[in-house]
Amino acid sequence: MTLPYTLTLVVRREAGVLPPAVIEQARELVSGAPPVILSDGEAVDIPCPPLTAWGPGLEEIRAGFEGQPIDVLLTRTRGRRKGLLxxxxxxxxxxxxxxxxxxxxxxxxxxxxxITRRSMNGEIDFAAALRERVALLRGKPASLLKTTWADTHLTPGARTLVATMRAHNASTALVSGGFTWFTGRVAELCGFDIHHANQLGIDRDRLTGTVAEPILGRAAKLESLRSLAESRGLRMAATLAVGDGANDLDMLREAGLGVAYHARPVVSAAIHNRIDHADLRALLFAQGYRLADFVE
Known part of the structure; x- marks a missing residue:
């Protein structure tokens, strides 16, 4: 009989291997089946029954591994591989x-x-914060965008995440409260199918200090998730969303699998599944992909 849930353990690769004793400890805590190796020494699945009120919850399991660079994720076994990122x-x-x-x-x-810190922690309205920050750039040379881009780097695992999901027929979208000037370049570099973001005002060779309305913020991110799923004929259960800030919260809560990635405290406290240690490849392990399935 297939158990309805899967507990996934992922260790940060640079920190060493996932100890067998940790795997066995997790299995005992959730009364799980024998572990399934996803990546030797790095990631395992443990099929398990629902975490009940009288057993340990996900936070208690995480607390048992405190001080170790191990992420713990819990997903429904059925429909783990998502059709939209x-x-x-x-x-x-x-x-x-x-x-x-x-x-x-x-x-x-x-x-x-x-201002960014306060906005991402949910202390101030995102749209107002974006307008305030952009206004401070008025009159600055637009060439600074190219300099910024030269120092911008993909997060480890980003290309692998996108390429692997696309290879398995998933659609991928980059939806940002930032600017299309950057999302277009990131989408091309990383392989996303589409991208949505805000339009930064530029007049000749200067930043105008404005951003086009309406601003893509928290509500728009959620609407993007919904509309993209609908356009592809997917139920919300078949979607995956990932982010780190307060403006990501609504889409993370509604997605079939919403994951807080090295997130702000307000986000980590609100989202069931999170990645605090590993890189973005952990999102593939959370969907049951084995290392052999990855597309680099």
Missing amino acids: VADMDSTIVASETLDELAALAGVGERVAE
């Missing part, structure tokens, strides 16, 4: 906050970074 860009698919980096080059880095 919707991903945030900044601090998710790329390792930096592109607006913060741009602002630093423009000489207003500290002011913009503080």
Whole structure:
């Protein structure tokens, strides 16, 4: 009989291997079946019954591995492989906050970074925060965009995540509260099918300090998830969303598998599944992909 849930353990590759004792400890905690190796020493699946009120919950299981670079994810066994990926860009698919980096080059880095921090923690409205940050860039040379891009790097595992899901007939979308100037380049570099973001105002060779309305923020990200799923004839259960900030919360909550990736505290506290240690390849393990299935 197939058990209805799967507990997945993933260790950060650079930190070493997943200890057999940890795997057995997790199996005992959830009364699980024998583990299925997804990547030797790196990731395993443990089929299990539902985590009940009288047994340990997911946070208790995580607490048992505190201090170890191990991520713990719980998914329904049925329909684990998703047909749609919707991903945030900044601090998710790329390792930096592109607006913060741009602002630093423009000489207003500290002011913009503080607004970003408050916005991503859900302390202030995203749209208002974006307008305020962009206004500080007024009159700055547009060439700073190219300089920022030269120092922007994909998060480890990003290309593998997108390529593997596309190879298995999933659609992939980059949906960002950042700017199309960056998402277009990231989408091409990483292999996303489509991208949506905000339009940064540029007049000749200068930034205007404006962003086109309406602003793509928290509600628009959720709507993108819904509309993309509908256009592909997918139920919400067949979708995967990943992000790190407060403006990602609604889409993470509604997706069939919503994952907080190295997220802000307000997001980590609200989302059932999260990746705190491993790279984006963990999203493939969470869907039951084996290392042999990965497309590099």
